[in-house]
Amino acid sequence: MAEILKGAPVAAALTEKLIARAEILKSKNINPTLAIVRVGEKPGDISYETGATKRCEKIGIDVKKFILPDDASHEKILNVIREINNDSSIHGCLVLRPLPDKKIEEAACEILSPSKDVDCMTAGSLASVFAGRGDGYAPCTAQACLEILDFYGVELEGKNIAVLGRSLVIGRPLSIMLQNRNATITMCHSKTRDLEKISRNSEIIIAAIGRAKFVDKNFIAPGQIIIDVGINVDEAGKLCGDVKFEEVEPIVKAVTPVPAGVGSVTTAVLAKHVIEAAER
Ligand code: NAP
Numbered sequence: 001m002a003e004i005l006k007g008a009p010v011a012a013a014l015t016e017k018l019i020a021r022a023e024i025l026k027s028k029n030i031n032p033t034l035a036i037v038r039v040g041e042k043p044g045d046i047s048y049e050t051g052a053t054k055r056c057e058k059i060g061i062d063v064k065k066f067i068l069p070d071d072a073s074h075e076k077i078l079n080v081i082r083e084i085n086n087d088s089s090i091h092g093c094l095v096l097r098p099l100p101d102k103k104i105e106e107a108a109c110e111i112l113s114p115s116k117d118v119d120c121m122t123a124g125s126l127a128s129v130f131a132g133r134g135d136g137y138a139p140c141t142a143q144a145c146l147e148i149l150d151f152y153g154v155e156l157e158g159k160n161i162a163v164l165g166r167s168l169v170i171g172r173p174l175s176i177m178l179q180n181r182n183a184t185i186t187m188c189h190s191k192t193r194d195l196e197k198i199s200r201n202s203e204i205i206i207a208a209i210g211r212a213k214f215v216d217k218n219f220i221a222p223g224q225i226i227i228d229v230g231i232n233v234d235e236a237g238k239l240c241g242d243v244k245f246e247e248v249e250p251i252v253k254a255v256t257p258v259p260a261g262v263g264s265v266t267t268a269v270l271a272k273h274v275i276e277a278a279e280r
Helices: 008-027 043-059 074-086 102-111 123-131 140-151 171-180 195-200 263-279
Strands: 033-039 062-068 092-095 160-164 184-188 204-207 225-228
Touching: 008 043, 008 140, 008 263, 033 043, 033 074, 033 263, 043 062, 043 263, 062 074, 074 092, 074 102, 092 263, 123 171, 140 171, 140 225, 140 263, 160 171, 160 195, 171 184, 184 195
Parallel strands: 033 062, 033 092, 160 184, 160 204, 204 225
Antiparallel strands: none
């Protein structure tokens, strides 16, 4: 039976440390503040916004919400970002993505102040992650994977890791962050040949492809550690990851569950970035 790498203890440990840091900031009359920009009423966005708000309130971070209708003009959306850039009481900004259209998303990413970019939207933040400079904030979900591995004491140096999925929000930056920790990465995507073999030959698999229960027993080998980033709905309408948990769990050394795995750490990482931005 595998060790189940639950997200809650990781998030709780992060939260406890952040409460102390928020108190220090408040003693200096600095109220750490996150702006959340939501366009439209997508249930996934609302659910993430609710989770992020609860986490921030617990820590002592103020949340200012900027909610726009689905059909808001590009100019209106950009003006909200400009307002946030110019508001010195706001330290971090989360824009719930994807925005209704790609063009406005690119424009929003371009104008957000890099110092408030707590979820790695801007090219500057991505460049910082890719260069390993440490002056920009990593994407929260990618960072959540690292927080879980660190919390459960998984050594990364010298490890062979298969990262499945190369999106700019998860797989690609995560593969660089893992390389910066001296792991050896095989970056896999939809055109990768022999995906099952590559996965079986890795010591750690990180699945971020958005395909329900795709990673089954053919991908895995005893002793592996599996991080499941996927959030999908299975045929029965139940939330599930990219990993076929029931098939994989009896074989591997450790695996994150879905729900209650990576997703539950992401908002704690977001809060960590807001506190860091306020401290800076
Ligand atoms: P995405 O932008 O759609 O990217 C998916 C990636 O997976 C692409 O690189 C794609 O390859 C690759 N892929 C798709 N099918 C594949 C296959 N059959 N074999 C190998 N690679 C394949 O998705 P995303 O935004 O990165 O999200 C990935 C998953 O993470 C989703 O389930 C999403 O809901 C979840 N997610 C979780 C959290 C969290 O907090 N836990 C946060 C955000 C997202 P190509 O590049 O070749 O197309």
